[in-house]
Amino acid sequence: MSLITIDPRKAAPFPEAAAEILRDTQLRKNVAHATDVIQYKRAAVVAEKDDWQALRDAGATIRKEALQHLDSYLEQFEQQFTRAGGHVHWAADAEEAQRIVLGLLREVQATEIIKIKSMTTAEIDLNRNLAENGIRAYETDLAELILQLGAELPSHLIAPALHKNRQQVRELFAREMHLPNLTDDPPALAEAARLYLREKFLKVKSGVCGANFLVADTGSVCIVESEGNGRMCLTLPDTLIAIAGIEKVIPRFSNLEVLLQTLPRSATGERMNPYSSLWTGVTPGDGPRNLHVVLLDNGRSEILADTTSRQTLQCIRCGACQNACPVYRQTGGHAYGAVYGGPIGAILTPQLFHMEHAQSLPYASSLCGACYEVCPVKINIPEVLVYLRSKVVDQNRGKLASVFNQERVAMKMMARILLSRERFETAQRIARVLEKPLVGKDGWIHWLPGLAGRWTAARDLEALPTQTFREWWKERGNA
């Protein structure tokens, strides 16, 4: 049975899910190829900017400022958005957000909606909830459409179907859209999707989207995208509901000058997004008349309260950390057991779940720092990862089970040994004796018991040298 799910409450620990995915040769090839291509494009457009590091600094400053005074910027946004003719709703958690959206859609007797790709709606599992209540959601982003038709899970922030290649997409479209003669030519695939969706755009009267930015001083909502489907969803329906995490607010319209440079370059390797949509309230005769924003907390204010991990909320969901991550490169997003995969998911998911679920995720990293290096808003992901690891460890301190936990026992013992020179030197000598039965004729260890056996499953270990450095030093006579 597959271990793969994106519900952190049910997900298997990362190492187990990853072990299953690592056997999927097609997925691994697709993920490695796709992330290579995006990284290459990103590197090229980043290299064009002499002031890239300054832009990162500026982006971080903007996001930090927004978080520092989040309460007042959110209120300012609410005021401005309301003044312009929209309505703001506050949702403490996923259930409340679902209820609000459902209520708004029932008011206009909607039975169908069109959707723009949105991680936040995936986070609250909106489509499933609406379906259970008789409302059908049509995803209009090409990748989301692929996932929806194939009943598949998203695996990336920007390119959620990146684990699929075009041969697989052709097969899916041919089957689901009844197009037996479809080729795997990208334009042909896009055309098939376009025809399939065009009818929905013209017919469906309600739209649901996320938001890239909420602008406090003007009350504007900003969405950027590449395909133009989003522009259709934002302009054609009568009713438009945007669901956004509370952290999406930025103080000033002028902040977009920085963020709309760094986001597209980081996300898709484009200088600017093909479609940048910004709307402020209702304009008679032009675009949606019934306009709503649902502000979602869902664990975010708890993250905000922690000064070390608050930086998690600076994220602008560009996906660059995923593309750069050598762990994600091997597993793709599904191993992370949540809608947010990769390095940002490894820090965000456990916190969104109050450190009660997804506790293996902070450990799903070699701490190589590639994520931090590319992050356009300078989130020090490795720092947050090790911080969350300490939370996981501290939660289990004092519990009876921890007495039998091999890692914990080893760590405690090591700490005691390392705090004294005498104990350390004794341990070095004892280790040489203890390892003897494990050392092969070639002077290497090929098998170890317990946890350490996970090393020797694929790797040898050289036997300890006959003399430690300090023994040599003392013998040399200059101690």
Added chain:
Amino acid sequence: MRISLFITCYNDTLFPGTGKAVVALLDRLGHQVVFPLEQTCCGQMHFNTGYRREAYPLAKRFISIFKDAEVVCIPSSSCVAMIRDYYPELARENNDEQMVAEVKSLLPRIFEFTELLTDHFKLEDVGAYFPHRVTYHASCHGLRSLHLGDKPLRLLKNVRGLDLIELQDTERCCGFGGTFAVKNAEVSTAMLGDKVRSILNTRAEVCTACDNSCLMHIQGMLHRQYAGVRTLHIAEILAAGADQ
């Protein structure tokens, strides 16, 4: 100059050859090396695995041993990164004013081995001779935390007889990551597989780096595969040929 050597706990125990090479080279360059025998560990493994409480006294212990050193040389970029990136944080979160001050004063005197040679001594040619085909793996902490850049490569390029072959994707992690190698053994192995493939493609006989931790990991698979490539810390290459 009087240089205090922090060998690190795993080099002391597993890779004494690296320490001997550091001593030999610094000797050759006319410096005096001291080795405080009280030293054990910087606390990195505990800190990175989430045992911050256990890491704190280890960090304090390190500082008390090295706080008066003229300069400290550490042949391990990940331990230097631990000290530079996280000692200030450990001090702050424990409200340890004394440690905050001591860390601040000590940090400018802490050097990773290749930093000491290139930044502090302004050396690129240390007079080494090593007639072998060598490739260089840029370890993550050296690269992204210490920003070593091409410092190690400049040292290697000046080694006589050495044939330096560029490693494809040299900047990609080998998958070691301390306890990651055990806790996420499968993913770690997959990452290592890619690294080993790049190394074999260079047809080098030796893979070098500034960190024995990565090298121990890489060597683990090379040895398992009878691959015909060995790993060697950069200090051992730079110290080679001293007698010639």
